[in-house]
Amino acid sequence: MTARIVLHQADITRALTRISHEILESNRGSNDLVLLGIPTRGVALARRIGDILGAIDGVDASTITVGALDVTMYRDDLSRNPTRAPSPTEIPVGGIDGKTVVLVDDVLYSGRTIRAALDAINDLGRPRAVRLATLVDRGHRELPIRADFVGKNLPTSASERINVRIQEIDGIDEVTIEGSTPA
């Protein structure tokens, strides 16, 4: 098994900065924007995007709200895996009704997590629009779901493993690909 680093710290920061600008562009500013990270690493990434947005010129940092959305209870594979402990969901004051929600996750793979997240959002309110930002898109979708903002597209084989490590949680910023023996 070999682990190859595909994104270093600087790459991750650049990707998040670009995503932040793209979010501002598509939303025409930061009004009514709610960033919801999907635990565990999506929450840290959402906070970072929130910080970057707040530092961009002409953006009122107080209009940016960041929260966490746990999707454990909405997964379709609950009865196929060992019991999962849920994580806290934090919805910013003001809720999500009429807002533009940007879901933030580390890796987009089958799309099933995002399907669960859409169901969870449905129970919390009615946003004006839901967008999806992901640090890595590795393909192999099993549902008609795509990301609006992508840090890096990484074509992978299903036997490979993508590890996203984030400073706040793992003490280091990097994305590695671990995988099947090179052909």
Next chain:
Amino acid sequence: MRHLLSTQDLSRDAAIALLDVAEDMSDVGEREVKKIPALRGKTVVNLFFEDSTRTRISFEAAAKRLSADVINFSAKGSSVSKGESLKDTAQTLAAIGADAVVIRHQSSGAPRVLADSGWIDAGIVNAGDGTHEHPTQALLDAFTIRRRLHGTASRGRGLDGVTVTIVGDILHSRVARSNAWLLTTLGARVHVVAPATLLPLGIDSWPVTVGYDLDEAVAAGPDVVMMLRIQSERMHAAFFPTAREYSRQWGFDDERLARLPAASLVMHPGPMNRGLEISAGAADSPQSTVLEQVSNGVSIRMAVLYLLLSGERLTSGSTHTAEVTK
């Protein structure tokens, strides 16, 4: 977790993990849509051989909030009154396809019999068996104490150093039994106060200290005073001379409330005999957690049902507790 029969089966980590899941469940209770699809398609049977209001309603609300189907069964008006045995009832429930059975029974050990018998493969939750245990009550008590002490910073914490005094009918109380072990597991120090006639034989094997004088216990300034109900349905012998005398000596009245530190909690599992073991003033004071205990009960029971039913089905014969994965 395969079954929840006794708090003695819970390790400290498992107990804290369960309380943490309950925190998430209580967030669900505060939302506009108080329902999550976690247990869709599962069937929970409430099998109640003994009267109950809050426990049965609480389990029913918990199962419904998790989108499980609920079947309520009470012994009155069922074939049990025609003499059907526990075995036949259990096999009937198995044939219906129950995934979990919440059982309350007047005989101590009935849930254990159901879990170990092989009559039914469902997860068994003990909702009170005779004078033995009532684990979800103890869990919700621990949850209530933890929330009052630590507020939103409760997750991951135990009850280390908390002093809890349990007062009243220890002999017949399954709440006291479950609490004594659970609270000790979580790091609390438990003291029980009761008339000598209402203490069980072998109390010295419990992880508690024993006293007979409530005034002495109140003067020690415990963090929590937990009053137990005088169970008139189990008072078949002369355990104390008169209700009035019991109330004078072991009832938590306004005057004792005044001597308790202002930050201490007054708990009661309900239903209360106002004026006997607890005065109306104490029951309705801001220090009382009686109603919080009821609403926290739903969160705890949601957590228990979730941990019991959501994961891969363990085959019977495997261990009673499975680790929770992050």
